[in-house]
Amino acid sequence: MLISVIIPCYNEELVINETYKRLCDVMQKLPHSYELIFINDGSKDGTLPILQDLATKNSNVKVLDFSRNFGHQCAVTAGLNNCRGDVAVIIDSDLQDPPEVIVEMLEIMQHEQVNVVYGVRKKRKGESWFKLVTAKMFYRILNRLSDVKFPLDTGDFRMIDRKVIDQFNRLDETNKYIRGLIAWMGFKQAPCYYEREARFAGETKYPFKKMLKFALIGLFYFSKKPLNMATSLGFASIALGLLYLLWVLISMIFSLGHTVTGWTSTIMLIVFFGGVQLLTIGVLGKYIGNLFDEVKGRPEYIINEKINFDK
Numbered sequence: 001m002l003i004s005v006i007i008p009c010y011n012e013e014l015v016i017n018e019t020y021k022r023l024c025d026v027m028q029k030l031p032h033s034y035e036l037i038f039i040n041d042g043s044k045d046g047t048l049p050i051l052q053d054l055a056t057k058n059s060n061v062k063v064l065d066f067s068r069n070f071g072h073q074c075a076v077t078a079g080l081n082n083c084r085g086d087v088a089v090i091i092d093s094d095l096q097d098p099p100e101v102i103v104e105m106l107e108i109m110q111h112e113q114v115n116v117v118y119g120v121r122k123k124r125k126g127e128s129w130f131k132l133v134t135a136k137m138f139y140r141i142l143n144r145l146s147d148v149k150f151p152l153d154t155g156d157f158r159m160i161d162r163k164v165i166d167q168f169n170r171l172d173e174t175n176k177y178i179r180g181l182i183a184w185m186g187f188k189q190a191p192c193y194y195e196r197e198a199r200f201a202g203e204t205k206y207p208f209k210k211m212l213k214f215a216l217i218g219l220f221y222f223s224k225k226p227l228n229m230a231t232s233l234g235f236a237s238i239a240l241g242l243l244y245l246l247w248v249l250i251s252m253i254f255s256l257g258h259t260v261t262g263w264t265s266t267i268m269l270i271v272f273f274g275g276v277q278l279l280t281i282g283v284l285g286k287y288i289g290n291l292f293d294e295v296k297g298r299p300e301y302i303i304n305e306k307i308n309f310d311k
């Protein structure tokens with residue numbers, strides 16, 4: 001059996017060597033052959049030379065070098081598209097997902113005869129309270145809004161078998177929310193609980209902006225409820241408007257109001273309805289933007305060079 005390990009790397013010069021060592025230790029102990037597929041996602045530091053060096057020393061190390069930074073999900077996609085394993089493991093390069101857990105995942109996969117073993121974070125060390133709180137909230141909200149049920153507190157760290165890899169490679173969405181897509185695919189899936197470590201070195205490559213973009217793709221690609229909410233908001237504001245109109249008419253007919261009271265209510269109306277309209281247009285815009293991305297059908301990534309892959 002061949003195990004492919006998929007490791008996306010973006011500016012990870014401080015951790016790659018250690019990650020390689022820890023992965024090799026784990027993989028060499030298993031009675032299976034393995035390939036380590038490192039994806040250099042347009043790093044601007046010394047990541048690529050380190051990877052090239054590892055690839056010359058060890059032919060199990062394969063490298064996909066992107067022409068620029070395309071993002072974490074594209075890097076994982078490229079790895080899955082190019083791996084030959086009977087099973088594949090998706091793992092972060094910063095050692096937050098301990099490589100030793102792979103052994104456990106394999107046991108669960110073989111023992112329980114499942115197609116997917118997904119890592120569930122029991123604890124997350126070395127992460128800001130802001131990230132912990134927003135992540136927790138996000139996964140729970142997404143679950144409410146989506147028709148697919150996603151396992152909670154689960155990232156991309158997981159083991160999938162050839163059936164799932166092949167089905168994944170058929171998906172041609174441009175913006176992929178991989179953890180969601182694999183849950184959506186079905187098959188037999190089982191959890192593997194682990195403690196998420198602090199990053200080995202360097203800093204997170206997911207600043208708030210990227211996190212938000214990623215979360216919105218998860219939300220808008222797996223739920224149409226925001227569109228319905230926009231409609232509900234529209235109805236609510238019409239109802240409010242009608243009530244207000246009624247009040248204005250009554251107070252005009254029976255001369256209840258004073259002559260200069262108009263200002264406050266006018267501003268209130270403008271602010272309220274303006275807000276509702278902008279929000280609604282914003283939601284529509286997001287969906288149209290996503291449609292635009294998908295319709296263009298551009299490749300998700302461009303590979304500059306493949307190292308150690310057979311022709």
Ligand code: UDP
Pocket residue numbers: 007008009010011012041069070071072075091092093094096203204205206
């Ligand atoms: N990553 C990537 N491209 C990017 C951002 C991140 O390939 O544009 C990789 C990164 O090198 C790491 C993984 O994705 O292996 C997860 O990123 P990170 O650890 O920075 O995210 P966090 O764990 O802080 O959420």
Ligand code: MG
Pocket residue numbers: 092094096199204
């Ligand atoms: Mg990390």
